[in-house]
Amino acid sequence: MITLKKLTLRRGPKIILDKASITINPGEKVALVGRNGAGKSTLFRLLDGTLREDGGDFTLPPAWRLAQVAQDMPETEASATRFVMEGDTRWLEAQREVEAAEAGEDGMRMAHAYMALQEVDAHTAEPRAQTLILGLGFKTEQLHQPVNSFSGGWRMRLQLARALMCPSDLLLLDEPTNHLDLDALVWLEAWLQRYDGTLLVISHDRDFLDAVTRVTLHLTGAQLTRYGGNYSTFEDLRAEKLSLQLAAHQKQQDKIAHLQDFINRFKAKASKAKQAQSRVKALERMERIAPVLTEAEFTFEFQEPLNLPNPMLSLRHTDLGYPPSTAEEASLEESSLPRTILHKVSRSVQAGERIGILGANGQGKSTLIKTLAGVLTPLNGEMIQGRGLTLGYFAQQELDVLQPEDTPLAHMIRLAKAAIAQGKGGWVQGREQDLRNYLGSFNFTGEMLAQRVGTLSGGEKARLVLAMIVWQRPNLLLLDEPTNHLDLATREALSVALNEFEGTVLLVSHDRALLRAVCDEFWLVTGGGVQDFDGDLEDYQRFLLEEAKRARAA
Structure with missing residues (x-):
């Protein structure tokens, strides 16, 4: 088992853990949760041996094999299949021994090497690797493409597949869902549910945590608290705990006030001095219950739209895709497909609709959204915008709309100037102080206003894009x-x-909690077209699993 006993862990001057104690049993699937900056990833660095404890005791079974997703972007001409196969360290070691024995023409060494290769199930290494690659959303024709030919997000999927390929007793996954579509996410959940080892996962996807984990560790205030159950259970238990703590704190404060009042009234009265002194000692001995200090919440709202054209957008017999000049610049989702991704699409977006866009990886969800946003021009047919349409577009890659060298304030100033030039004022005036105040409502304050966007975290960039859209x-x-x-x-x-929000929403997301909370209907992008999906997200997950089975059989 993994044990932390009165453990202190620092990262620079910051204390991540302060005399924390916790136990993780073999085979447990554990969610590590806490606010951004609490030190979750730093704790992973302790578990993988990168960091050492600054005090207390930390034990991890020495025989345990560790697997985790490498954070570096792989640069290699090796094929996707070979790259993932090399994640099986036993197979790789045996394969290298075979190659060394053959190079030395040592018959006895070759015999032992081939025996070792057989013992690690070398004949299954390639199909095992390819099952992982296909499960994470790649296509059959991409199995033997060089790793360098894939974009960054797809290389990180290969790093994830490589980690899953590695035989392990302890698997550490830090935000494994960030680069996955919903179909790959459903597949990963099923794989992790079958995993026999001990799993620790950091994720901001509550449905994913609910599906995979059965223990939750909450990192807050440099302490670790263990909760039995998945993330939803943790939320319920923590809310109950905070409620009890608040009640106990209030009760204690009332008692303290009562004792202090007695002391103040009778400390100078001789007949009551002894009793007053006993109450002073009682106050000194009392172990104070801390007030409930919940983590600062972030909230924002969309302003009421100035108008609601109806229909907002219409596609009539429209072909969607990439013209020849940009086909090579398209994301991998579309670049491996024919130039026309979606054929003869006829769809209308009505005022007030909330539509979730579903579809397996590579079917053209982003192509549809980019066309509706005006990033791509329809190849054929027509797209008609309603009079007074005002789009708010959140690109899958935030930097598509951000300038890495500019600051958050510079982005807002440029946006305000463009709005004024077009005769639009937005709902916030364009004065710099107004823009500073506005960014402050999205937690951009102080030095962050002048920080280069390229140095912001992914979450901070996403918040900036949201701020620009809302404005x-x-x-x-x-x-x-x-x-x-x-x-x-x-x-x-x-x-x-x-x-x-009183306007209309079209949403592509692998966050099922968000889709479930926001969307009233779904469109399914599949087979080169767009159709209504008659069902809920649970129906869609079953649909994805059935499709995956058919693909594997084929």
Whole structure:
């Protein structure tokens, strides 16, 4: 088992753990939760041996094999299959021994090497690797493409597949869902549910945590608290605990006030002095119950749209895709497909609709959103915008709309100037102090206002994009994976804001909690077209699993 006993862990001057104690039993599947910056990833560095404890005791079974997702971007000409196969350290070691024996023409060594290769099930290494790659959303024709030919997000999927390929007793996963579509996410959940080892996972996807974990460790205030149950159970138990703590704190404060009042009234009275002194000692001995200090919540809201054209957008017999000049620049989702991704699409977006866009990886969800946002031009047919349409577009890659060298304040100033030039004022005036105050409502304060966007965290970039969208007072929101890098508190704030938004929403997301909370209907992008999906998200997950089975059989 893993044990931390009165353990102190520092990262620079910051104390991550202060005499914390916890036990994790073999085979447990554990969610590590806490606000951004609490030190969750730093705790992982203790578990993988990168950091050492600063005090107390830390034990991890020495025979345990560790697997985790490498954070570096792989640069290699090796094929996707070979790269993932090398994640099986036993197979790789045996394979290298075979190669060395053959190079030395040592018959006895070759015999032992081939025996070792057989013992590690070398004949299953390639199909095992390819099952992982296909499960994470790659296509059959990509199995033998070089790793360097894939974009960054897809290389990180290969790093995840490589970690899953590694035989392990302890698996550490830090935000494994960030680069996954919903179909790959459902597959990963099923794989992790079958995993026999001990799992620790950091994630901001509550449905994922609920499906995979059965223990929750909460890191807050440099302490670790263990809760039995998944994330939803943890929330319920913690809310109950905070409620009891608040009641106990209030009761103690009343008692303290009563004792202090007695002391103040009778400390100078000789007949009561002894009793007053006993109450002073009682106050000194009393172990104070801390007040409930909940983590600061982040909230925002969309302003009421100035108008609601109806229909907002219409596609009529429209072909969607990439023209020849940009086909090579398209994301991998579309670049491996024909130039025309979606054929003869006829769809209408009505005022007030809340539509979730579903579809397996590579079917063209982002192509649809980019076309509706005006990033891509329809190849054929026509797209008609309603009069007075104001779009708010959240790109899957935040930097698509951000300038890495500019500051958050510079982005807002440029946005305000463009709005004024177009005769739009937004709902906030364009004065610099107004813009500073506005950014402050999205937690951009002080030095952050002048910080280069390229140095911000993923969550901070996403918040900046949300701030820019809200300022423009849109009546149609096109959101392509808006929750990537957002913590649970910010996801909850986004969900609340979208539910109160009076305009129209089209949402692509692998966050099922957000889809479930926001969307009233679903479109399914599949087979080169767009159709209504008659069912809920549970029906869709079953649909994905059936499709995956058919694909594996084929």
